[in-house]
Amino acid sequence: MPPSLVLHVMRLLQEALNNALKHARANVITIDATCNKDGTLVLEVLDDGVGVDDAPVSGRGLETMHRRAAQIGAVLTIGACERGAGTAVVLRVPPEAMRATSRRS
Secondary structure, three states: OOHHHHHHHHHHHHHHHHHHHHOOOOOOEEEEEEEOOOOOEEEEEEEOOOOOOOOOOOOHHHHHHHHHHHHOOOEEEEEEOOOOOOEEEEEEEOHHHHHHHHHHO
């Protein structure tokens, strides 16, 4: 994985953790990073905090996260956890984005 892509992913992770601690008042934060069979990198940050409602999630940090994801050709979703409480931040970086990022580095 190219260093520029690693930097973007780490900054997104850092902001997701910061939000879970600062805004969600989470007690438990789970980080899961996987590479699917098709080569898609999936990074999930799940917390048990106060969660998000159905309103669009906004804020400077979240705007930066979405912009950063778009810069690397990734998809970022932020919403309620499927398990009922908390927030799920999911970043999906498709293999073609990793190749394109590699060419831009």
